[in-house]
Amino acid sequence: MNEAQIRERLRRAVGEPNYPAYLPSRVQARLSHSAPDVSPQASPRLSWLGGVARTLSVAAALLIVLLIAAIVLGVHVWLPNMRHSQPAGPGVHPSAAPSVAAAPTPTAYTPPSPVPLRNFSGTGSSTTAGWDTAGRWELIWSYDCANLRHAGSFRVVVYDETMKIVDPDVPPLSVSGKVGSGSQQFNTSSLYHLVVTTQCAWHVIVAYD
Amino acid sequence: MNVASTLVQEAAAGDQQAFMILLEPLLPAAHRLAVGMLRSESDAEDAVQEAAYKAWRHFGRFRRGSDLRPWLLTIVANECRHQRRSRWWSVVRSSEAPDELVDGTSSVDPATMDLRRALYGLPHDQRLVLILRYYLDLTHEEVAVTLGISTKAAKSRIYRALERLRLSPEVLPDE
Secondary structure (H helix, E strand, C coil): CCHHHHHHHHHHHHCCCCCCCCHHHHHHHHHCCCCCCCCCCCCHHHHHHHHHHHHHHHHHHHHHHHHHHHHHHHHHHHHHHHHHCCCCCCCCCHHHCCCCCCCCCCCCCCCCCCEEEEEEEEECCEECCCEECCCCEEEEEEEECCCCCCCEEEEEEEEECCCCECCCCCCCEEEEECEEEEEEEECCCCEEEEEEEECCEEEEEEEEC | CCHHHHHHHHHHCCCHHHHHHHHHHHHHHHHHHHHHHHCCHHHHHHHHHHHHHHHHHCHHHCCCCCCHHHHHHHHHHHHHHHHHHHCHHHHHHHHHCCCCCCCCCCCCCHHHHHHHHHHHCCCHHHHHHHHHHHHCCCCHHHHHHHHCCCHHHHHHHHHHHHHHCCCCCCCCCCC
């Protein structure tokens, strides 16, 4: 097949369009709503600068986005730290609040954990075995009345070996509700045991403070 | 300095009338290319209009002293590719109605219909070289300039496209 035959066949396949006489005016109308770019022939540097300007504007937009993200992130990290580092007592001047630069690392303060001495748990009322202490100690308690499907009560009384209530300054623990937990500190040394009165599941830890 | 150079200079400086004087004689070829590529008169008009707008917007990039026609045809070809990509429904429509004729005639022999299907099944670049060469009657050199490739590469691409259409050519003339 020669070139002329190929041409003829392809033209037949595509068809012959009619050139629309209105196309120039349509193009003209489209152009009249625009302005050309600056000519690099007249000023090659301007075109180059245009490219640089476009790149810079994109970079600037990216920087702004990063800055906003950093601010948002910073607020999220900084605010909780501020709450933790609020001055606790009087006499602390507000200016003593740590600055952003001097802000402590966001590791939370962890008090020295008590050393467990006894571990008691059960469901319903109970009297625990005794134990001996020498110094400050702590009663860490929790209860859960999920088995009752309603609120219950939880009462713990600490007795010494003579069946006296231990520390008169510390009232016996008596709470109610569906679930609860807490702790009490004691300063006396003796041989103790607990009397737990409840309908719920409970857990008590006796620990050196 | 001749008239064309003056017009190019004025167009580059922002003279729209000068640009239109340069552009208008090239619009029939641009339209024909767009019709050949898109197989739809209305899509072709849109493509030419948009290509002309882009040519005007970026006229500063046109190298003085070079031929305006291949430069414009390159923009039109790119616009046709862009239209086919962006209007995914046109692809669906094309596949649904492959026998639609540009000139509105409906009596087509089966061989021509097969060739049309094969032509529009070609990748953009292969279809473009055939349209430029056989539908716009560009020389191999002009095809090469329009595509931004060497004449040898243009010939090779034309040959491969023809082979794919099973229009095995005789040895391509060197013109």
